[in-house]
Amino acid sequence: MTDFIKSGQRTIQLETDAVKELSSRIDLPFVTACETILCCEGRVVVIGMGKSGHIGNKIAATLASTGTPAFFVHPGEASHGDLGMITKGDVVIAISNSGNTSEILTLIPLIVRLGIPLISMTGDDQSQLAQAACANLDVSVSSEACPLNLAPTTSTTVTLVMGDALAIALLEARGFTAEDFAFSHPGGALGRKLLLRVGDIMHKGDEMPSVMVDQPLQAALLEMTQKGFGMTTVMSPENKLMGIFTDGDLRRIFDLSIDIANTPIGDVMSMSPKTIRQNMLAAEALTIMENSSITALIVEDDHQNPAGVVHLHDILRAGVV
Numbered sequence: 001m002t003d004f005i006k007s008g009q010r011t012i013q014l015e016t017d018a019v020k021e022l023s024s025r026i027d028l029p030f031v032t033a034c035e036t037i038l039c040c041e042g043r044v045v046v047i048g049m050g051k052s053g054h055i056g057n058k059i060a061a062t063l064a065s066t067g068t069p070a071f072f073v074h075p076g077e078a079s080h081g082d083l084g085m086i087t088k089g090d091v092v093i094a095i096s097n098s099g100n101t102s103e104i105l106t107l108i109p110l111i112v113r114l115g116i117p118l119i120s121m122t123g124d125d126q127s128q129l130a131q132a133a134c135a136n137l138d139v140s141v142s143s144e145a146c147p148l149n150l151a152p153t154t155s156t157t158v159t160l161v162m163g164d165a166l167a168i169a170l171l172e173a174r175g176f177t178a179e180d181f182a183f184s185h186p187g188g189a190l191g192r193k194l195l196l197r198v199g200d201i202m203h204k205g206d207e208m209p210s211v212m213v214d215q216p217l218q219a220a221l222l223e224m225t226q227k228g229f230g231m232t233t234v235m236s237p238e239n240k241l242m243g244i245f246t247d248g249d250l251r252r253i254f255d256l257s258i259d260i261a262n263t264p265i266g267d268v269m270s271m272s273p274k275t276i277r278q279n280m281l282a283a284e285a286l287t288i289m290e291n292s293s294i295t296a297l298i299v300e301d302d303h304q305n306p307a308g309v310v311h312l313h314d315i316l317r318a319g320v321v
Contacts, residue, residue, distance in 0.1 A: 011145040015157045018141045022161060025138045032135040033119045034169050037068060040117075042089030047078065049103050051152040052095040052159065059093070059163030066171040075103040093119045097139070097155045099127020103300035108132050121159055137162050148308060159228050198285050199278030201318050202299045202308035203229075209309065210235055213242045213266040217258065220245050220265045229311055231296050234269045243269035244298065275300045278307060286315045 037044055044063055048056035056072055063070035073082055075094075086092065092111055094104050099122035107198045111118055112132070120133035125139035130136035139162050145153035201288055209232035223232045224245070231246040245265055253268050275298045285297055289312055300309040 011153070014143070014145045015154050018158050019161050022139075022165070024160060025162075027164060029135040030166070030169075033166060034173065036117045036119060036134060037091055037166075037170055038173060040089070040091040042069075042087060042091070044068055044091050044093060044094045046070060046072045046095065047075045047085050047104060047107070048095035049073075049075055049101050051156050051244055052097060052101075055156050055159050055163070056093070056095045058160060059095075059167070062164060063170070064169045068167065068170050075101070075107055078209035079103065079106055083107065083268045084128060086114070086116065088114055088116065089244045091117045091119065093121065094123045094129055094133070095159060096127075096129050097123040097159075099124040099129040101129070104129060107172060108125060121162060123155060137166070153223065178287060183222070196282040196318055196320060197278065197297055198276055198280045198282055198297075198310050199308075201282060201314045202278070202310040203227075203314070204308035205301075207308075208306070210306070211245075212237065213269075217245075217260040217263045217265050219267060221250070221260065228311055229296050231309075232252050232307070233273075233306055234265055235299055235306070239300065239305065241273070241275070241300075241304075243271050245269045246294075246296075273298055275304075275306075276310075277302075282310070282315050282318060282320050284292065285310055286312070289315075315319050 041220055044060070046056040046060040046063075047053075053072070053074060060070040060072040071085075074087055078086070094107075096104050099120065105128055108118070108129070118133045120129045120136045121139050122130045122136055123138075124130060125136050125138055125140075139155065139159045141151050141154045141158055144151060144155060174298060207227065209223050209227035209229050211223050211232055211234060213234050213236055220232050220234070224230065224247075228237070233241060233244060234243040236242050245268065249268060249270055258268065274288065274294065276288065278299055278301060288297065289295060295312040297310050299304055299308040299310055
């Protein structure tokens with residue numbers, strides 16, 4: 001009977017050892033490949049057949065999401081029209097474990113004719129593909145994890161890791177930032193966390209709860225109930241922020257037998273409320289709320305005038321976390 005655990009562990013160990021050997025191959029050809037791509041005025045076109053094609057597709061996606069415009073082209077389709085997707089100014093990364101994949105070799109004369117730099121990832125630095133490239137990245141392995149030494153396993157893992165090494169080296173060389181990454185992922189939670197500003201989700205105008213400093217507490221309670229934020233801003237006649245009144249303030253004065261119809265809100269409001277700017281990231285606003293144990297913040301404009309209110313629920317609905 002097959003020992004599944006032993007088989008799985010053996011596979012992981014073989015692939016781990018192969019990946020460790022890659023460190024010594026980050027050498028001059030790797031530098032040449034990075035410099036060639038950095039000088040590219042077009043896009044990086046990744047090609048590969050079979051399992052190498054699947055890995056190539058992933059490498060192209062990783063490059064594209066980390067600041068290096070890239071896409072994948074199937075070499076078989078390239079021979080039947082898709083070669084038009086490759087233009088002068090591009091760089092081609094061709095992946096082939098043997099280095100002699102016929103569908104890729106067919107394209108080499110055309111790539112050379114167009115004057116397009118060719119980078120290869122092969123397991124044989126003496127192969128036709130490796131010899132035709134300006135830089136060959138050595139992704140050779142001593143054996144596949146497959147006990148028959150046939151199914152691409154270790155070789156595809158090593159190729160993928162080499163692609164990641166290339167992408168990250170380019171990312172660092174370009175000074176690619178977290179915000180740059182977010183622009184490539186606007187639909188994900190990370191993109192929203194790094195891009196969404198308070199001004200994008202705040203409540204403003206008539207939606208913002210607001211009472212004048214000389215209005216009675218009763219008016220403030222009515223405003224809080226109607227707007228549903230559990231707080232209201234307190235404003236001066238000159239439209240300057242004087243303070244804030246919250247549910248917490250209401251609990252604080254509940255036992256003081258205050259005449260809500262006649263007591264000015266200015267007498268019971270909290271002074272110097274926490275405020276934020278419109279261009280602050282919503283994620284930063286959330287951190288302030290969590291650290292201060294509050295659920296809403298007043299948003300100020302560039303002149304320190306109240307421009308709106310953002311509530312904890314607004315941030316959660318936006319999918320920042």
